Amino acid sequence: MYADDLILLSSSVSGLQAMLNTCDLYGKSHALVFNVKKNSCDVVGRHRHVDALFFLDDQVVPWTDKFKYFRCAL
Numbered sequence: 001m002y003a004d005d006l007i008l009l010s011s012s013v014s015g016l017q018a019m020l021n022t023c024d025l026y027g028k029s030h031a032l033v034f035n036v037k038k039n040s041c042d043v044v045g046r047h048r049h050v051d052a053l054f055f056l057d058d059q060v061v062p063w064t065d066k067f068k069y070f071r072c073a074l
Contacts, residue, residue, distance in 0.1 A: 013052045016041075020056045027057070040064040 010016035036059040043050050054061040
């Protein structure tokens with residue numbers, strides 16, 4: 001894992017947004033910028049439909065139905 005690679009896992013919508021808020025505050029206080037275009041949300045498990053918007057740096061984090069992490073499809 002590189003310093004700019006991160007996966008956030010949460011069992012709730014509010015928990016994930018809280019983690020994104022923590023990342024946002026940390027980034028702002030340490031002059032770090034998160035590229036929302038390189039971020040995405042996905043649901044793992046049986047309940048794959050979630051009507052929620054997640055925000056990072058006041059930008060919507062897009063949803064995806066598949067993504068790669070270190071060239072591995074997850």
